[in-house]
Amino acid sequence: MKYILVSGGVISGVGKGIITSSIGLLLKYCGLEVTAIKIDPYLNIDAGTFSPYEHGEVFVLNDGGEVDLDLGNYERFLDVQLHRDNNITTGKIYKQVIERERRGDYLGKTVQVVPHITDAIQQWIERIALNPVSEAQKTPDICIIELGGTIGDIEGMPFVESFRQFQFKVGLQNFCNIHVTLVPQPNSTGEQKTKPTQNSIRQLRGLGLSPDIVMCRSQQPLAESVKNKISNFCHVPPEQVICVHDCSSIYHVPALIADQNLVGYLCNRLQLPISVNMDDVLLDWRNLALSYDRFDDQVTIALVGKYTMLKDSYISVFKALKHAAFACGRQANIFCVEADHLEPEMKIEDPVKYHKAWEQLCQCSGVLVPGGFGKRGIEGKILAAEWARVNRKPYLGVCLGLQVAVIEFSRNVIGWKDAHSTEFEPATTNPVIIDMPEHNPGDLGGTMRLGSRTTIFKTDCETSILRKLYDDKEKVSERHRHRYEVNPTVVSQLEEKGMIFVGHDEEKQRMEIMELRDHPYFVGAQFHPEYLTRPLKPSPPYFGLVLAACGSTPNKILSSHARVWKNRGWRMSQTAA
Template identity: 45%
Template structure:
């Protein structure tokens, strides 16, 4: 019998304020360890009571990231996948809501008969079980666990206590804590202040945890003196006080951390051998992102532009596609309601490409349709994702096929619903986790732009929707020139559409941005950017 692999654990916590970049820090650590030859995965523990973010507003939560197995998760899982180039699953994201749901279900079932169910040990035991379950698969050498929220928050206390118990049970050689804090620069005083970091570590110490490594976020590099002062007052070795200063791109962060030996400090702490690192490909990618040969301007016509995180994966997919095309993709978020109140030409005339992303609800829909019409008629490269594809079908039906009242059943119910609800969704009552979610296969039609992009006949992409192309109109729309370039293997679902007489007019029912990787751009984004570059050249020539 083979000896079971000894798994090491890294817990990433955050202090002082939220949005410091714990997800980027965890992703960067994971990348460096992976590039040294270790099998690594990352999991996120979120303190909110929602079972998952699927029913949250994009204005509040940002995008909902969907995994292959159909889990609706936190957007940090997107960072994990993009940096590590590995697929996550529902096991990589846990919420307080899931934990309490499972514990209460067990209580109702009678699993705790005779016992008063309490936060300690019942809630913390459930959290610990989830923190350890990926390590029990035997696949990984190192598990990185990011704990959401800020140390000191009431809602994250059970997670911190569970971490403390695991660190005590497994020992210092097997578990470490990386704490991400803020070192602000006070303009009026003209100096950086270490007190917030000191207080944050004090909070951790009061909860029974001495951090092993501090990743200090700041605008500029920390001086040697500042790092030594932080080390002195936090009981952390000075070489383990890492300066995480603002970079030109998030993909530069792993290099900054590597230059300060963060990965070797972690390996030393965990008593793991320092295997050779292969950083050249990542360095070349970052160099291209920072110093591209050209640029291209793309408009993202959306409904949630006030919160850029609502389109996080799309923004990052353009970084990856830009690097592969050696250009900087300058994206600008345009409110679809602005397109409604002004003319599409007024708002969109200065862009080389137009993307219409997914979304829900009737607000701003006609603005998106006007943007699609403008792109189609003026031969501007267009890319429609999920709702963007559905509205491209509506626009084509109205203005090319002559179905003046064409619409989606999501907004108007009539006999001209070229987009309608999926049959299996009709009787669904609960909103949470009931859409068509996760990876599904798609068969591509040869000779299409879709096939040229993927260069293979069958693909798998991730979905998140309730409505679909209405097959009652398939023949009519095809007769009028709509190309159906991707369908489900049973030929029941239309997954991709495009136009043959257009430089690049492609729509997909799935979310390709969820499978784009830092050094492996998604084919549809890569080709859309390439078409936008060609359009830019034509514009300059004209």
């Protein structure tokens, strides 16, 4: 087994996740089985209880693991399915060690950070690195490990010490350290500054790790003199200083680092049994990146949410929309609309925000209401669903987005004026959305309906547009993250008025997919289809939304689907053409 550690310096959020994903993509293109691990040095057990403003969205895996959003990048780039243990946190490690101590596994010894915590980290990595993550179920050849945070952070010290020991344990020929730093370029001088990189690498070396490759993030390509200076002061040959400057899209990054002979170096450094022409290997990926830049036509979608101040809160939704737009030959222009700005109270409190929010909504060709929690903004989301229904605008509701569409329909079509979700109004006399017990009460973390679940299409709904978009399959598996669902007792009344639930769970109790009759595209999904989107395989519900927003009727949507991607394994070169 070969290991690549990706560490970061100077600042957090420097782009380690995309760089890790890009390295994995290159090695996978070379025929290697690749897995990835993300280390987050916080004490939380997982990301499940985070506010989206803390670390962005919570990404959900097939096994129900609530993990860091970088694992979503890994899955999308590598087209693999990771496990909850591929996300290591300080909380998980300490919990495991404390449980061992309580069982007496340490035979009365004093339990310390070194060696007990550091040993637990190394054992975890070696165990998870062997887990198959591809459909072939082969043991990975190489494991890429991203160490979150910044070198020097006190909470990351046990992990750095673990890797200091680990490099000797597995052998230096099986371990490589790539250090990602920032090379700032102040506007006052316009000069690229290397001092932060020098200090970061000096600190890394002081902790016992010596970088094999220095990846420099910068606004502009590094000047040759700057690269030589970093090489000279950081004791790294110039060819091992790689520039990763800002690009028009993240899909340029794999080719950018491949053109600087990263793969050739890794082959020699880790003795990898590959010999490939990277120009041939990356032809399809270059076409993808260039195509993203070439499209002039746009499709405008309004994302009505409550965490829109931080785009990472909806990163998978953004990716799903962009992948779907790419398949349609368009650029996705996404307007983020704060849900509570649509509410009548905002008209009095801040008329400018109110009118701007409605202006953005009315300018869009399609509406997306994503998942979320809490009462704030819920009435604004209901108003957005009503606007899309009444004005026959394409609408996709995901998780809570389906629920608000049901609430709106119940109020304004059926006439249940106080219809609501018991999540927000426990005493409502018309609870159309209720808590469907499947989770453990009490704790918040890991207690929802999580992970991959099967959705079965009803046999009498063969005209379902979403079923056609799913290649006319009888059942599909998608990932869930929720506690509340459509009340089964009101389904028949909703369907009498034209809101049809075309998909349900295996027990026929949980409503999974909703479609509105006599509407160009009004769809809701209780699951989160964005978690399985891929650059070359867009999520079917999002693909349908974008096609409808481009002006396609249901019949045109299905014919476009059949033409563009009859087989969901289509190659990039076919799409780019």
